[in-house]
Amino acid sequence: MGNDESTTDGALLARLRAGDDGAYEVLYRRHAPAVRRFAAGMPRQGIDADDVVAEVFLRVLRAVRAGHGPKDTVRTYLLTVVRRVVAEWCAARRDEPMNTDELGERVPGQRDHQAALAESELLARAFHLLPARWREVLWRTEVEGHRPSTIAGQLGLTPNATAVLAHRARRGLRQAYLRASTGAPAAGRHCLRRV
Template sequence: MGEDVAGGLQPDDRVLLARLRAGDDLAYGDLYRRYAPAVRRFALSMPRPGIDVDDVVAEVFLRTLRAVRGGCGPRDAIRTYLFTVVRRVLGEWAAARRDEPMNADELGEHAPRQRDHQFVQAEGELLARAFHRLPARWREVLWRTEVEGHRPASLADQLGLTPNATAVLAHRARRGLREAYEEAAEVSGRRAAGCSRRG
């Protein structure tokens, strides 16, 4: 099923892509079942600094769906297209992780010892403020995955989603928390600077 040994598309893959482009949601499930194992194996073979492979697979198929529905995406060599998206996702996410704020523990290692308690408390307040600004659905999936330690796939039934959609939701929630945290930190920094000028 799918690609032949030479890497070309068999007719059923072309039909599948045509159905997907025409808005057939069942075609998306067929595409996922056919290629997700290969995409997962490929992602596992790549460097992934702290990045969950299930999140990568979910993002790859989501981007492919958007591209195809938008009139772009693969028309042949579907496996090559998916692998290219894996590389792109891993590159973007690895770069984002390098740019994201360090957590309180990491920051505490670099702060003077006498300021540890105040520093961690301030970071905790910023994080809490950012967390409470998120939509309820994002807060729920973040709490269940990051605090309680559940894998996104194990929460799918409870959230009324597919495992793939749950992984995508968890990734979006983490990205939303990071952005909300950065915004809260920026606001806090501006207030602190204002107080310094007035003081």
């Protein structure tokens, strides 16, 4: 089996599809902390983040065992399932009548949530203004957490060139975000300064 900690997610998924439960344990240890942080950061209306994590990993296990599920981008897939689970559970809670304890509770941070939502929409708009290559390197390094040296070969670059590309992409995202947040006229991708 080799060193499970250095085994790729794709190899672990193949082992899991073949019935190796140990591969599931490695995937869980590797990704559960990030999934828990992501779930804890979402507005959940009283839903426990640990319950969300358990449900997410159960659904992914079932999908993989049925021949579906992620092929290699496990973390992205897991975070997508987190969004789905939270949305489903929040919708189900809205259908339940409120008890007297809930009626007396004040909704904390509603304004903060709306501000965070508006900010994330601005960031998404700025991200989509970037050239495709910048978006790819930002996604791989900032969202998926890869180091430039580990993805350099996949991008057809040297590790140093990948680090420079990531730096330029971050700078370009800051520029696009500032432009969007100050209400400056929307600039197309061709208007972003290639830093």
